[in-house]
Amino acid sequence: MSVDPALRTLEIDLPARPQALVELSLLMAEEPQHPQRIAERVASDMALASAVMRAVNSALYGLHGRVQTVHQAVLYLGSSELLGIAYEIGLRAAFPSTAELEPIWRRATLRGVLMGRLAGLLDLERWSAHSAGLFEECGKAALVRHAPAHYPAMLRASQNDxxxxxxxxxxxxxxSHDALGAALCESWGLAGTAVCSVRHHVQAVQTRELPVAPPRRGVLALSVLAATLMERPEDIDEVALALAGPAGLEPTLLLRSCRKLAEQQIWQSARRHPTPDA
Incomplete structure:
Protein backbone atom coordinates (compact mmCIF):
# COMPACT_ATOMS: atom_id res chain seq x y z
CA MET A 1 0.00 0.00 0.00
CA SER A 2 1.34 3.43 -0.92
CA VAL A 3 2.11 5.65 2.08
CA ASP A 4 3.54 9.14 2.25
CA PRO A 5 7.30 8.61 2.94
CA ALA A 6 7.27 11.56 5.34
CA LEU A 7 5.07 9.56 7.71
CA ARG A 8 7.91 7.10 8.30
CA THR A 9 10.10 9.73 9.91
CA LEU A 10 7.53 11.06 12.38
CA GLU A 11 7.64 10.33 16.09
CA ILE A 12 4.36 9.03 17.48
CA ASP A 13 3.25 10.67 20.72
CA LEU A 14 1.60 8.56 23.41
CA PRO A 15 -0.91 10.12 25.80
CA ALA A 16 -0.04 10.42 29.49
CA ARG A 17 -1.97 8.41 32.05
CA PRO A 18 -4.74 10.53 33.63
CA GLN A 19 -4.11 11.52 37.25
CA ALA A 20 -7.27 9.76 38.46
CA LEU A 21 -5.92 6.47 37.10
CA VAL A 22 -2.54 7.05 38.75
CA GLU A 23 -4.31 7.39 42.09
CA LEU A 24 -6.52 4.35 41.49
CA SER A 25 -3.48 2.24 40.58
CA LEU A 26 -1.78 3.21 43.83
CA LEU A 27 -4.88 2.16 45.76
CA MET A 28 -4.99 -1.16 43.88
CA ALA A 29 -1.35 -1.80 44.83
CA GLU A 30 -2.02 -1.48 48.55
CA GLU A 31 -1.89 -4.58 50.72
CA PRO A 32 -4.46 -5.30 51.94
CA GLN A 33 -6.72 -3.74 49.38
CA HIS A 34 -9.55 -1.46 50.48
CA PRO A 35 -12.32 -1.67 47.86
CA GLN A 36 -14.36 1.09 49.45
CA ARG A 37 -11.46 3.55 49.17
CA ILE A 38 -11.26 2.70 45.46
CA ALA A 39 -15.01 3.29 45.13
CA GLU A 40 -14.69 6.60 46.98
CA ARG A 41 -11.95 7.79 44.61
CA VAL A 42 -14.08 6.95 41.57
CA ALA A 43 -17.15 8.55 43.12
CA SER A 44 -15.22 11.75 43.85
CA ASP A 45 -14.78 12.38 40.10
CA MET A 46 -18.27 13.20 38.83
CA ALA A 47 -17.54 12.57 35.13
CA LEU A 48 -15.69 9.32 35.81
CA ALA A 49 -18.36 8.09 38.24
CA SER A 50 -21.14 8.84 35.76
CA ALA A 51 -19.36 6.99 32.96
CA VAL A 52 -18.59 4.04 35.26
CA MET A 53 -22.24 3.75 36.26
CA ARG A 54 -23.40 3.76 32.64
CA ALA A 55 -20.93 0.98 31.85
CA VAL A 56 -21.77 -1.10 34.93
CA ASN A 57 -25.47 -1.02 34.05
CA SER A 58 -24.88 -2.10 30.44
CA ALA A 59 -25.79 -5.59 29.24
CA LEU A 60 -22.15 -6.73 29.23
CA TYR A 61 -21.92 -6.99 33.00
CA GLY A 62 -25.19 -8.86 33.37
CA LEU A 63 -26.07 -7.52 36.82
CA HIS A 64 -29.56 -8.23 38.11
CA GLY A 65 -31.29 -4.94 38.84
CA ARG A 66 -29.87 -1.50 38.31
CA VAL A 67 -26.78 -0.55 40.30
CA GLN A 68 -27.33 2.85 41.88
CA THR A 69 -23.90 3.81 43.29
CA VAL A 70 -20.19 3.22 42.67
CA HIS A 71 -20.02 1.54 46.08
CA GLN A 72 -22.63 -0.98 44.96
CA ALA A 73 -20.68 -1.53 41.75
CA VAL A 74 -17.50 -2.46 43.59
CA LEU A 75 -19.45 -4.87 45.79
CA TYR A 76 -20.98 -6.62 42.77
CA LEU A 77 -17.98 -6.57 40.44
CA GLY A 78 -14.91 -6.31 42.68
CA SER A 79 -12.08 -3.80 42.61
CA SER A 80 -10.32 -5.24 39.57
CA GLU A 81 -13.30 -5.06 37.24
CA LEU A 82 -14.23 -1.60 38.50
CA LEU A 83 -10.67 -0.42 37.83
CA GLY A 84 -10.90 -1.97 34.37
CA ILE A 85 -13.97 0.12 33.61
CA ALA A 86 -12.21 3.26 34.86
CA TYR A 87 -9.16 2.51 32.70
CA GLU A 88 -11.36 1.87 29.68
CA ILE A 89 -12.96 5.28 30.13
CA GLY A 90 -9.58 6.95 30.60
CA LEU A 91 -8.15 5.21 27.56
CA ARG A 92 -11.06 6.21 25.34
CA ALA A 93 -10.86 9.80 26.55
CA ALA A 94 -7.14 9.98 25.67
CA PHE A 95 -7.88 9.57 21.96
CA PRO A 96 -10.19 11.29 19.47
CA SER A 97 -13.72 10.03 19.08
CA THR A 98 -13.83 8.59 15.57
CA ALA A 99 -15.86 5.99 13.74
CA GLU A 100 -12.72 3.90 13.14
CA LEU A 101 -12.10 3.54 16.88
CA GLU A 102 -15.59 2.50 17.98
CA PRO A 103 -15.25 -1.21 17.05
CA ILE A 104 -11.78 -1.22 18.61
CA TRP A 105 -13.17 0.05 21.94
CA ARG A 106 -16.07 -2.41 21.87
CA ARG A 107 -13.69 -5.32 21.36
CA ALA A 108 -11.40 -3.95 24.08
CA THR A 109 -14.23 -3.81 26.60
CA LEU A 110 -15.33 -7.36 25.91
CA ARG A 111 -11.82 -8.80 25.72
CA GLY A 112 -10.84 -7.17 29.02
CA VAL A 113 -13.87 -8.65 30.79
CA LEU A 114 -13.29 -12.11 29.29
CA MET A 115 -9.59 -12.17 30.18
CA GLY A 116 -10.19 -10.80 33.66
CA ARG A 117 -12.89 -13.32 34.44
CA LEU A 118 -10.86 -16.20 33.05
CA ALA A 119 -7.97 -15.10 35.24
CA GLY A 120 -10.25 -15.09 38.27
CA LEU A 121 -11.44 -18.63 37.53
CA LEU A 122 -7.82 -19.81 37.06
CA ASP A 123 -6.38 -18.00 40.10
CA LEU A 124 -4.22 -15.75 37.92
CA GLU A 125 -3.70 -12.01 38.50
CA ARG A 126 -7.05 -10.61 37.44
CA TRP A 127 -6.11 -6.95 36.92
CA SER A 128 -3.09 -7.82 34.75
CA ALA A 129 -5.28 -9.97 32.53
CA HIS A 130 -8.11 -7.42 32.32
CA SER A 131 -5.76 -4.56 31.50
CA ALA A 132 -3.93 -6.64 28.87
CA GLY A 133 -7.22 -7.29 27.09
CA LEU A 134 -8.28 -3.69 27.38
CA PHE A 135 -5.02 -2.30 25.93
CA GLU A 136 -4.46 -4.95 23.26
CA GLU A 137 -5.44 -2.75 20.31
CA CYS A 138 -4.61 0.65 21.82
CA GLY A 139 -1.69 1.02 19.39
CA LYS A 140 -4.27 1.34 16.63
CA ALA A 141 -5.81 4.29 18.47
CA ALA A 142 -2.39 5.92 18.69
CA LEU A 143 -1.94 5.52 14.94
CA VAL A 144 -5.42 6.88 14.19
CA ARG A 145 -4.51 9.99 16.19
CA HIS A 146 -1.06 10.19 14.57
CA ALA A 147 -2.18 9.80 10.93
CA PRO A 148 -5.96 10.33 10.68
CA ALA A 149 -5.77 10.86 6.92
CA HIS A 150 -3.81 7.67 6.23
CA TYR A 151 -4.33 5.06 8.92
CA PRO A 152 -8.06 4.33 8.35
CA ALA A 153 -7.14 3.19 4.83
CA MET A 154 -4.57 0.82 6.34
CA LEU A 155 -7.24 -0.64 8.62
CA ARG A 156 -9.50 -1.23 5.63
CA ALA A 157 -6.67 -2.72 3.56
CA SER A 158 -5.87 -5.29 6.24
CA GLN A 159 -9.42 -6.71 6.14
CA ASN A 160 -9.40 -7.39 9.91
CA ASP A 161 -6.20 -9.47 9.66
CA SER A 176 3.33 -1.82 14.39
CA HIS A 177 0.37 -1.37 16.70
CA ASP A 178 1.33 -4.29 18.96
CA ALA A 179 4.73 -2.75 19.77
CA LEU A 180 3.19 0.70 20.08
CA GLY A 181 0.48 -0.62 22.39
CA ALA A 182 3.08 -2.29 24.60
CA ALA A 183 4.92 1.03 24.86
CA LEU A 184 1.72 2.74 25.98
CA CYS A 185 1.15 -0.01 28.56
CA GLU A 186 4.63 0.60 29.95
CA SER A 187 4.13 4.36 30.08
CA TRP A 188 0.83 3.86 31.94
CA GLY A 189 2.50 1.59 34.49
CA LEU A 190 0.77 -1.70 33.68
CA ALA A 191 2.22 -4.99 34.90
CA GLY A 192 4.96 -6.69 32.90
CA THR A 193 2.69 -9.63 32.10
CA ALA A 194 0.16 -7.23 30.53
CA VAL A 195 2.87 -5.45 28.53
CA CYS A 196 4.16 -8.80 27.29
CA SER A 197 0.68 -9.94 26.26
CA VAL A 198 0.00 -6.75 24.29
CA ARG A 199 3.41 -6.96 22.58
CA HIS A 200 3.00 -10.59 21.46
CA HIS A 201 -0.76 -11.06 21.08
CA VAL A 202 -0.87 -10.77 17.28
CA GLN A 203 1.63 -13.59 16.80
CA ALA A 204 0.06 -15.70 19.54
CA VAL A 205 -3.48 -15.39 18.19
CA GLN A 206 -2.32 -16.11 14.64
CA THR A 207 -0.25 -19.20 15.51
CA ARG A 208 -2.00 -20.33 18.71
CA GLU A 209 1.46 -20.63 20.22
CA LEU A 210 3.07 -18.67 23.07
CA PRO A 211 6.35 -17.08 21.87
CA VAL A 212 7.49 -16.01 25.36
CA ALA A 213 9.12 -17.75 28.30
CA PRO A 214 7.33 -18.70 31.52
CA PRO A 215 5.98 -17.18 33.74
CA ARG A 216 4.65 -14.62 31.25
CA ARG A 217 2.72 -17.12 29.20
CA GLY A 218 -0.39 -17.23 31.39
CA VAL A 219 -1.92 -13.85 30.48
CA LEU A 220 -0.87 -14.23 26.84
CA ALA A 221 -2.69 -17.57 26.74
CA LEU A 222 -5.80 -15.81 28.01
CA SER A 223 -5.53 -13.38 25.09
CA VAL A 224 -5.63 -16.27 22.63
CA LEU A 225 -8.54 -17.87 24.47
CA ALA A 226 -10.49 -14.60 24.56
CA ALA A 227 -9.94 -14.12 20.82
CA THR A 228 -11.22 -17.65 20.25
CA LEU A 229 -14.32 -17.05 22.37
CA MET A 230 -15.03 -13.83 20.48
CA GLU A 231 -14.36 -15.11 16.95
CA ARG A 232 -14.56 -18.92 16.87
CA PRO A 233 -16.17 -20.18 20.10
CA GLU A 234 -16.67 -23.61 18.56
CA ASP A 235 -12.87 -24.05 18.69
CA ILE A 236 -12.46 -23.23 22.37
CA ASP A 237 -11.90 -26.80 23.62
CA GLU A 238 -9.21 -27.46 21.02
CA VAL A 239 -7.39 -24.20 21.72
CA ALA A 240 -7.62 -24.57 25.51
CA LEU A 241 -6.11 -28.06 25.42
CA ALA A 242 -3.32 -26.92 23.08
CA LEU A 243 -2.37 -23.98 25.35
CA ALA A 244 -2.76 -25.57 28.78
CA GLY A 245 0.65 -27.23 28.89
CA PRO A 246 2.74 -24.36 27.45
CA ALA A 247 0.92 -21.88 29.71
CA GLY A 248 1.41 -24.00 32.82
CA LEU A 249 -2.34 -24.30 33.40
CA GLU A 250 -4.23 -27.39 34.54
CA PRO A 251 -6.10 -28.66 31.44
CA THR A 252 -9.33 -29.73 33.14
CA LEU A 253 -9.67 -26.47 35.06
CA LEU A 254 -8.87 -24.46 31.93
CA LEU A 255 -11.48 -26.31 29.89
CA ARG A 256 -14.10 -25.91 32.59
CA SER A 257 -13.36 -22.18 32.93
CA CYS A 258 -13.53 -21.55 29.17
CA ARG A 259 -16.77 -23.51 28.86
CA LYS A 260 -18.29 -21.55 31.72
CA LEU A 261 -17.63 -18.26 29.93
CA ALA A 262 -18.75 -19.73 26.60
CA GLU A 263 -22.08 -20.71 28.15
CA GLN A 264 -22.60 -17.17 29.45
CA GLN A 265 -22.30 -15.83 25.89
CA ILE A 266 -21.67 -12.34 27.24
CA TRP A 267 -20.09 -11.26 23.96
CA GLN A 268 -23.42 -11.76 22.19
CA SER A 269 -25.13 -9.48 24.70
CA ALA A 270 -22.38 -6.92 24.20
CA ARG A 271 -22.92 -6.95 20.44
CA ARG A 272 -26.63 -6.32 20.89
CA HIS A 273 -26.11 -3.66 23.57
CA PRO A 274 -22.70 -1.96 23.23
CA THR A 275 -21.20 -0.34 26.30
CA PRO A 276 -22.31 3.33 26.41
CA ASP A 277 -19.76 5.91 25.40
CA ALA A 278 -17.94 7.79 28.11
Whole structure:
Protein backbone atom coordinates (compact mmCIF):
# COMPACT_ATOMS: atom_id res chain seq x y z
CA MET A 1 0.00 0.00 0.00
CA SER A 2 1.34 3.43 -0.92
CA VAL A 3 2.11 5.65 2.08
CA ASP A 4 3.54 9.14 2.25
CA PRO A 5 7.30 8.61 2.94
CA ALA A 6 7.27 11.56 5.34
CA LEU A 7 5.07 9.56 7.71
CA ARG A 8 7.91 7.10 8.30
CA THR A 9 10.10 9.73 9.91
CA LEU A 10 7.53 11.06 12.38
CA GLU A 11 7.64 10.33 16.09
CA ILE A 12 4.36 9.03 17.48
CA ASP A 13 3.25 10.67 20.72
CA LEU A 14 1.60 8.56 23.41
CA PRO A 15 -0.91 10.12 25.80
CA ALA A 16 -0.04 10.42 29.49
CA ARG A 17 -1.97 8.41 32.05
CA PRO A 18 -4.74 10.53 33.63
CA GLN A 19 -4.11 11.52 37.25
CA ALA A 20 -7.27 9.76 38.46
CA LEU A 21 -5.92 6.47 37.10
CA VAL A 22 -2.54 7.05 38.75
CA GLU A 23 -4.31 7.39 42.09
CA LEU A 24 -6.52 4.35 41.49
CA SER A 25 -3.48 2.24 40.58
CA LEU A 26 -1.78 3.21 43.83
CA LEU A 27 -4.88 2.16 45.76
CA MET A 28 -4.99 -1.16 43.88
CA ALA A 29 -1.35 -1.80 44.83
CA GLU A 30 -2.02 -1.48 48.55
CA GLU A 31 -1.89 -4.58 50.72
CA PRO A 32 -4.46 -5.30 51.94
CA GLN A 33 -6.72 -3.74 49.38
CA HIS A 34 -9.55 -1.46 50.48
CA PRO A 35 -12.32 -1.67 47.86
CA GLN A 36 -14.36 1.09 49.45
CA ARG A 37 -11.46 3.55 49.17
CA ILE A 38 -11.26 2.70 45.46
CA ALA A 39 -15.01 3.29 45.13
CA GLU A 40 -14.69 6.60 46.98
CA ARG A 41 -11.95 7.79 44.61
CA VAL A 42 -14.08 6.95 41.57
CA ALA A 43 -17.15 8.55 43.12
CA SER A 44 -15.22 11.75 43.85
CA ASP A 45 -14.78 12.38 40.10
CA MET A 46 -18.27 13.20 38.83
CA ALA A 47 -17.54 12.57 35.13
CA LEU A 48 -15.69 9.32 35.81
CA ALA A 49 -18.36 8.09 38.24
CA SER A 50 -21.14 8.84 35.76
CA ALA A 51 -19.36 6.99 32.96
CA VAL A 52 -18.59 4.04 35.26
CA MET A 53 -22.24 3.75 36.26
CA ARG A 54 -23.40 3.76 32.64
CA ALA A 55 -20.93 0.98 31.85
CA VAL A 56 -21.77 -1.10 34.93
CA ASN A 57 -25.47 -1.02 34.05
CA SER A 58 -24.88 -2.10 30.44
CA ALA A 59 -25.79 -5.59 29.24
CA LEU A 60 -22.15 -6.73 29.23
CA TYR A 61 -21.92 -6.99 33.00
CA GLY A 62 -25.19 -8.86 33.37
CA LEU A 63 -26.07 -7.52 36.82
CA HIS A 64 -29.56 -8.23 38.11
CA GLY A 65 -31.29 -4.94 38.84
CA ARG A 66 -29.87 -1.50 38.31
CA VAL A 67 -26.78 -0.55 40.30
CA GLN A 68 -27.33 2.85 41.88
CA THR A 69 -23.90 3.81 43.29
CA VAL A 70 -20.19 3.22 42.67
CA HIS A 71 -20.02 1.54 46.08
CA GLN A 72 -22.63 -0.98 44.96
CA ALA A 73 -20.68 -1.53 41.75
CA VAL A 74 -17.50 -2.46 43.59
CA LEU A 75 -19.45 -4.87 45.79
CA TYR A 76 -20.98 -6.62 42.77
CA LEU A 77 -17.98 -6.57 40.44
CA GLY A 78 -14.91 -6.31 42.68
CA SER A 79 -12.08 -3.80 42.61
CA SER A 80 -10.32 -5.24 39.57
CA GLU A 81 -13.30 -5.06 37.24
CA LEU A 82 -14.23 -1.60 38.50
CA LEU A 83 -10.67 -0.42 37.83
CA GLY A 84 -10.90 -1.97 34.37
CA ILE A 85 -13.97 0.12 33.61
CA ALA A 86 -12.21 3.26 34.86
CA TYR A 87 -9.16 2.51 32.70
CA GLU A 88 -11.36 1.87 29.68
CA ILE A 89 -12.96 5.28 30.13
CA GLY A 90 -9.58 6.95 30.60
CA LEU A 91 -8.15 5.21 27.56
CA ARG A 92 -11.06 6.21 25.34
CA ALA A 93 -10.86 9.80 26.55
CA ALA A 94 -7.14 9.98 25.67
CA PHE A 95 -7.88 9.57 21.96
CA PRO A 96 -10.19 11.29 19.47
CA SER A 97 -13.72 10.03 19.08
CA THR A 98 -13.83 8.59 15.57
CA ALA A 99 -15.86 5.99 13.74
CA GLU A 100 -12.72 3.90 13.14
CA LEU A 101 -12.10 3.54 16.88
CA GLU A 102 -15.59 2.50 17.98
CA PRO A 103 -15.25 -1.21 17.05
CA ILE A 104 -11.78 -1.22 18.61
CA TRP A 105 -13.17 0.05 21.94
CA ARG A 106 -16.07 -2.41 21.87
CA ARG A 107 -13.69 -5.32 21.36
CA ALA A 108 -11.40 -3.95 24.08
CA THR A 109 -14.23 -3.81 26.60
CA LEU A 110 -15.33 -7.36 25.91
CA ARG A 111 -11.82 -8.80 25.72
CA GLY A 112 -10.84 -7.17 29.02
CA VAL A 113 -13.87 -8.65 30.79
CA LEU A 114 -13.29 -12.11 29.29
CA MET A 115 -9.59 -12.17 30.18
CA GLY A 116 -10.19 -10.80 33.66
CA ARG A 117 -12.89 -13.32 34.44
CA LEU A 118 -10.86 -16.20 33.05
CA ALA A 119 -7.97 -15.10 35.24
CA GLY A 120 -10.25 -15.09 38.27
CA LEU A 121 -11.44 -18.63 37.53
CA LEU A 122 -7.82 -19.81 37.06
CA ASP A 123 -6.38 -18.00 40.10
CA LEU A 124 -4.22 -15.75 37.92
CA GLU A 125 -3.70 -12.01 38.50
CA ARG A 126 -7.05 -10.61 37.44
CA TRP A 127 -6.11 -6.95 36.92
CA SER A 128 -3.09 -7.82 34.75
CA ALA A 129 -5.28 -9.97 32.53
CA HIS A 130 -8.11 -7.42 32.32
CA SER A 131 -5.76 -4.56 31.50
CA ALA A 132 -3.93 -6.64 28.87
CA GLY A 133 -7.22 -7.29 27.09
CA LEU A 134 -8.28 -3.69 27.38
CA PHE A 135 -5.02 -2.30 25.93
CA GLU A 136 -4.46 -4.95 23.26
CA GLU A 137 -5.44 -2.75 20.31
CA CYS A 138 -4.61 0.65 21.82
CA GLY A 139 -1.69 1.02 19.39
CA LYS A 140 -4.27 1.34 16.63
CA ALA A 141 -5.81 4.29 18.47
CA ALA A 142 -2.39 5.92 18.69
CA LEU A 143 -1.94 5.52 14.94
CA VAL A 144 -5.42 6.88 14.19
CA ARG A 145 -4.51 9.99 16.19
CA HIS A 146 -1.06 10.19 14.57
CA ALA A 147 -2.18 9.80 10.93
CA PRO A 148 -5.96 10.33 10.68
CA ALA A 149 -5.77 10.86 6.92
CA HIS A 150 -3.81 7.67 6.23
CA TYR A 151 -4.33 5.06 8.92
CA PRO A 152 -8.06 4.33 8.35
CA ALA A 153 -7.14 3.19 4.83
CA MET A 154 -4.57 0.82 6.34
CA LEU A 155 -7.24 -0.64 8.62
CA ARG A 156 -9.50 -1.23 5.63
CA ALA A 157 -6.67 -2.72 3.56
CA SER A 158 -5.87 -5.29 6.24
CA GLN A 159 -9.42 -6.71 6.14
CA ASN A 160 -9.40 -7.39 9.91
CA ASP A 161 -6.20 -9.47 9.66
CA UNK A 162 -3.95 -8.06 12.39
CA UNK A 163 -0.86 -9.91 11.19
CA UNK A 164 -1.25 -8.31 7.76
CA UNK A 165 -2.01 -4.96 9.40
CA UNK A 166 1.25 -5.11 11.36
CA UNK A 167 3.18 -5.55 8.11
CA UNK A 168 1.39 -2.56 6.56
CA UNK A 169 2.09 -0.47 9.68
CA UNK A 170 5.78 -1.33 9.74
CA UNK A 171 6.06 -0.34 6.08
CA UNK A 172 4.24 2.94 6.65
CA UNK A 173 5.46 3.99 10.09
CA UNK A 174 8.38 1.77 11.03
CA UNK A 175 6.37 0.43 13.99
CA SER A 176 3.33 -1.82 14.39
CA HIS A 177 0.37 -1.37 16.70
CA ASP A 178 1.33 -4.29 18.96
CA ALA A 179 4.73 -2.75 19.77
CA LEU A 180 3.19 0.70 20.08
CA GLY A 181 0.48 -0.62 22.39
CA ALA A 182 3.08 -2.29 24.60
CA ALA A 183 4.92 1.03 24.86
CA LEU A 184 1.72 2.74 25.98
CA CYS A 185 1.15 -0.01 28.56
CA GLU A 186 4.63 0.60 29.95
CA SER A 187 4.13 4.36 30.08
CA TRP A 188 0.83 3.86 31.94
CA GLY A 189 2.50 1.59 34.49
CA LEU A 190 0.77 -1.70 33.68
CA ALA A 191 2.22 -4.99 34.90
CA GLY A 192 4.96 -6.69 32.90
CA THR A 193 2.69 -9.63 32.10
CA ALA A 194 0.16 -7.23 30.53
CA VAL A 195 2.87 -5.45 28.53
CA CYS A 196 4.16 -8.80 27.29
CA SER A 197 0.68 -9.94 26.26
CA VAL A 198 0.00 -6.75 24.29
CA ARG A 199 3.41 -6.96 22.58
CA HIS A 200 3.00 -10.59 21.46
CA HIS A 201 -0.76 -11.06 21.08
CA VAL A 202 -0.87 -10.77 17.28
CA GLN A 203 1.63 -13.59 16.80
CA ALA A 204 0.06 -15.70 19.54
CA VAL A 205 -3.48 -15.39 18.19
CA GLN A 206 -2.32 -16.11 14.64
CA THR A 207 -0.25 -19.20 15.51
CA ARG A 208 -2.00 -20.33 18.71
CA GLU A 209 1.46 -20.63 20.22
CA LEU A 210 3.07 -18.67 23.07
CA PRO A 211 6.35 -17.08 21.87
CA VAL A 212 7.49 -16.01 25.36
CA ALA A 213 9.12 -17.75 28.30
CA PRO A 214 7.33 -18.70 31.52
CA PRO A 215 5.98 -17.18 33.74
CA ARG A 216 4.65 -14.62 31.25
CA ARG A 217 2.72 -17.12 29.20
CA GLY A 218 -0.39 -17.23 31.39
CA VAL A 219 -1.92 -13.85 30.48
CA LEU A 220 -0.87 -14.23 26.84
CA ALA A 221 -2.69 -17.57 26.74
CA LEU A 222 -5.80 -15.81 28.01
CA SER A 223 -5.53 -13.38 25.09
CA VAL A 224 -5.63 -16.27 22.63
CA LEU A 225 -8.54 -17.87 24.47
CA ALA A 226 -10.49 -14.60 24.56
CA ALA A 227 -9.94 -14.12 20.82
CA THR A 228 -11.22 -17.65 20.25
CA LEU A 229 -14.32 -17.05 22.37
CA MET A 230 -15.03 -13.83 20.48
CA GLU A 231 -14.36 -15.11 16.95
CA ARG A 232 -14.56 -18.92 16.87
CA PRO A 233 -16.17 -20.18 20.10
CA GLU A 234 -16.67 -23.61 18.56
CA ASP A 235 -12.87 -24.05 18.69
CA ILE A 236 -12.46 -23.23 22.37
CA ASP A 237 -11.90 -26.80 23.62
CA GLU A 238 -9.21 -27.46 21.02
CA VAL A 239 -7.39 -24.20 21.72
CA ALA A 240 -7.62 -24.57 25.51
CA LEU A 241 -6.11 -28.06 25.42
CA ALA A 242 -3.32 -26.92 23.08
CA LEU A 243 -2.37 -23.98 25.35
CA ALA A 244 -2.76 -25.57 28.78
CA GLY A 245 0.65 -27.23 28.89
CA PRO A 246 2.74 -24.36 27.45
CA ALA A 247 0.92 -21.88 29.71
CA GLY A 248 1.41 -24.00 32.82
CA LEU A 249 -2.34 -24.30 33.40
CA GLU A 250 -4.23 -27.39 34.54
CA PRO A 251 -6.10 -28.66 31.44
CA THR A 252 -9.33 -29.73 33.14
CA LEU A 253 -9.67 -26.47 35.06
CA LEU A 254 -8.87 -24.46 31.93
CA LEU A 255 -11.48 -26.31 29.89
CA ARG A 256 -14.10 -25.91 32.59
CA SER A 257 -13.36 -22.18 32.93
CA CYS A 258 -13.53 -21.55 29.17
CA ARG A 259 -16.77 -23.51 28.86
CA LYS A 260 -18.29 -21.55 31.72
CA LEU A 261 -17.63 -18.26 29.93
CA ALA A 262 -18.75 -19.73 26.60
CA GLU A 263 -22.08 -20.71 28.15
CA GLN A 264 -22.60 -17.17 29.45
CA GLN A 265 -22.30 -15.83 25.89
CA ILE A 266 -21.67 -12.34 27.24
CA TRP A 267 -20.09 -11.26 23.96
CA GLN A 268 -23.42 -11.76 22.19
CA SER A 269 -25.13 -9.48 24.70
CA ALA A 270 -22.38 -6.92 24.20
CA ARG A 271 -22.92 -6.95 20.44
CA ARG A 272 -26.63 -6.32 20.89
CA HIS A 273 -26.11 -3.66 23.57
CA PRO A 274 -22.70 -1.96 23.23
CA THR A 275 -21.20 -0.34 26.30
CA PRO A 276 -22.31 3.33 26.41
CA ASP A 277 -19.76 5.91 25.40
CA ALA A 278 -17.94 7.79 28.11
Missing amino acids: DAQLCQIERTGFGV
